[in-house]
Amino acid sequence: RARELVVGYALTSKKAKSFLQPKLRGLARKKGIQFVAIDQKLPLSDQGPFDVILHKLTGKEWQRRLEEYRDTHPEVTVLDPPGAIEHLLNRQSMLQEVSKLDLADCHGKVGVPKQLFVNTDPLSIPAAVMRAGLSLPLVAKPLVAKSHELSLAYDSASLTKLEPPLVLQEFVNHGGVLFKVYIVGDAIRVVRRFSLPNVDEGDLSNNAGVFRFPRVSCAAATAEDADLDPHVAELPPRPLLEILARELRRRLVPEILALVSFASFDAI
Numbered sequence: 001r002a003r004e005l006v007v008g009y010a011l012t013s014k015k016a017k018s019f020l021q022p023k024l025r026g027l028a029r030k031k032g033i034q035f036v037a038i039d040q041k042l043p044l045s046d047q048g049p050f051d052v053i054l055h056k057l058t059g060k061e062w063q064r065r066l067e068e069y070r071d072t073h074p075e076v077t078v079l080d081p082p083g084a085i086e087h088l089l090n091r092q093s094m095l096q097e098v099s100k101l102d103l104a105d106c107h108g109k110v111g112v113p114k115q116l117f118v119n120t121d122p123l124s125i126p127a128a129v130m131r132a133g134l135s136l137p138l139v140a141k142p143l144v145a146k147s148h149e150l151s152l153a154y155d156s157a158s159l160t161k162l163e164p165p166l167v168l169q170e171f172v173n174h175g176g177v178l179f180k181v182y183i184v185g186d187a188i189r190v191v192r193r194f195s196l197p198n199v200d201e202g203d204l205s206n207n208a209g210v211f212r213f214p215r216v217s218c219a220a221a222t223a224e225d226a227d228l229d230p231h232v233a234e235l236p237p238r239p240l241l242e243i244l245a246r247e248l249r250r251r252l253v254p255e256i257l258a259l260v261s262f263a264s265f266d267a268i
């Protein structure tokens, strides 16, 4: 019998709970894969030995320790090396790559919302937005992606309440439905979720302030079985998803050995 493969994992307790489900552990055990929790208080070299380190932690100190460990343990596969995912976590560099995609005549079109990176005094945001020609309302997202941290600013004055560094994006009306696309290797899975409703002129004049919407399009907002207008409900064409998956893998994650299933991207 082949030797067991040891996967050391460093995940938040939330992530360990959602990812390391009993079913996954059982399947892994059958395939000779053992998951071992990494103790973040101890040096990595004193633990293991590991064949793979699976992590989804950020933070400068953790990244430094991981890079140092990679230097001294080149035989261990780290999913994913901090340097390889940096540009993917950064919402500015992430979208820059997407905007370079030339997908004309590919069964659909891919658009990137007009966006502005802000890292200045919040009081100067309204003027910066004006100079960039962005129209309200604006979606505000922290520069370094943190899942579900989003706000919507309806009026110029409220922009001063935001906390840079962040990106501001024009709100793209998308019919209140979003398709979330999960890609692991060659497998592509699409789910339909409820999203923010379209915004019209009336909403703009009747609303002011910054609204947080952390749970929008989360798993509980499934629209799989909803009775939707077929125009809105129709899934993106398969060939478009395949091209997108291929191109994004090539441009965003070339050095990544495996795109771990808990990374997902949204297509609106």
Ligand SMILES: Nc1ncnc2c1ncn2[C@@H]1O[C@H](COP(=O)(O)OP(=O)(O)OP(=O)(O)O)[C@@H](O)[C@H]1O
Residues within 6 Å of the ligand: 113, 139, 141, 145, 146, 147, 148, 149, 150, 169, 170, 171, 172, 173, 178, 195, 196, 216, 217, 264, 265, 266, 268
């Ligand atoms: N520019 C935009 N215009 C309109 N709606 C948007 C825009 N950006 C984001 N949204 C809404 O916010 C939701 C989440 O956006 P986004 O995918 O950027 O966040 P996220 O934190 O990366 O999400 P996740 O972690 O679930 O992948 C989308 O489902 C969509 O409803």
Ligand SMILES: O=P(O)(O)O[C@H]1[C@H](O)[C@@H](O)[C@H](OP(=O)(O)O)[C@@H](OP(=O)(O)O)[C@H]1O
Residues within 6 Å of the ligand: 014, 015, 018, 019, 056, 146, 147, 180, 217, 218, 219, 262, 264
């Ligand atoms: O359940 P879906 O709609 O797939 O949304 C996921 C997000 O896209 C992920 O970013 C979350 O993981 P992180 O909280 O590690 O970013 C992930 O957190 P989870 O693994 O704890 O459920 C989910 O919130």
